[in-house]
Amino acid sequence: MHAGEVIIPITFFAIIFGVFYLYISSRNKERLALIEKGADASIFNIGKRSGASWKVIVLNLAFLLMGIGLGVLFANILETYSNLDDDAVYPSMIFLMAGVGLYVGYTQTRKALED
Numbered sequence: 001m002h003a004g005e006v007i008i009p010i011t012f013f014a015i016i017f018g019v020f021y022l023y024i025s026s027r028n029k030e031r032l033a034l035i036e037k038g039a040d041a042s043i044f045n046i047g048k049r050s051g052a053s054w055k056v057i058v059l060n061l062a063f064l065l066m067g068i069g070l071g072v073l074f075a076n077i078l079e080t081y082s083n084l085d086d087d088a089v090y091p092s093m094i095f096l097m098a099g100v101g102l103y104v105g106y107t108q109t110r111k112a113l114e115d
Helices: 003-036 041-045 055-079 087-112
Strands: none
Touching: 055 087
């Protein structure tokens, strides 16, 4: 086993840990400074929705995955019944249908949040 095979994963996880540690510690210091100045604690809840964020993520992820599935299906149909090159058909149909899925997810999310 080479040294690079051990150092690279350790470095990767150390960097991830460092980023999260800096994010959490700086957020904590910022909040403590605001509290010391007498700021209201309700400012920490600005921008948070009442439990709707997980619904948005699930809805968009579902439409994205359905779009990718349809892209693979349409690419297989195009490859079978046409003379198009499969190296170009599969990525193009997957990206096209994934984009359509994200757009449909966006419109459905907008509708769901308006209700």
